[in-house]
């Protein structure tokens with residue numbers, strides 16, 4: 001499984017370089033506006049823990065359903081050490097992509113690092129408060145949770161630190177006004193093992209992998225990315241893409257190509273929570 005995970009994960013990682021995801025390039029404010037009154041959200045669906053209480057891992061939704069659904073997911077990567085690059089003007093966000101998803105009314109799940117939320121607080125808040133999207137956890141630092149994960153720096157060797165990194169991301173989301181981040185976690189690089197799953201069991205998250213790799217990291221050919229996605233999607237698929245103009249510059253164009261074709265094939269775009277909610281082994 002790990003082998004598969006690692007092969008598939010190649011697109012996600014690509015070193016610490018992969019960056020982030022965003023919305024409109026609005027002025028960034030660190031302070032938090034007053035909370036909007038809203039009804040208490042219902043508890044998001046999660047999977048039941050795995051054997052020995054391990055963090056459950058979700059890869060795709062049910063294949064045989066009356067209606068065909070697919071979830072596009074976008075990793076908003078920013079590594080803890082990339083602040084200087086951002087300060088020099090490198091863009092770890094991709095406002096155009098988020099704008100396109102909104103224009104096309106495509107729901108999506110954004111796996112955001114805590115560091116990214118700190119860099120782009122207004123965008124994080126905007127995504128987090130838009131019912132079209134859901135924000136999920138992609139760690140605070142984007143450090144790997146296993147050794148030998150595509151050259152990513154590895155998180156310190158203790159399970160407590162792994163857990164702390166995940167909790168720190170949730171805290172970063174809350175600090176910028178993302179009040180209802182989903183209890184879903186995507187391992188940086190998709191790299192995990194039993195130890196990592198054990199480390200996160202107390203957090204209550206469901207780990208979310210994928211079954212379709214868009215291959216958009218460092219890709220410049222949007223048509224090639226679109227072909228990969230279209231060739232891979234089946235009912236219940238989870239597609240991994242990225243939301244960073246610096247490290248995944250073709251993604252927005254690929255999305256524009258993919259969305260009408262999948263709709264023509266009868267697919268409905270959903271968020272990961274809907275796929276998890278449709279599985280039989282929910283908590």
Ligand SMILES: [Zn+2]
Nearest residue numbers: 012075077189
């Ligand atoms: Zn990532």
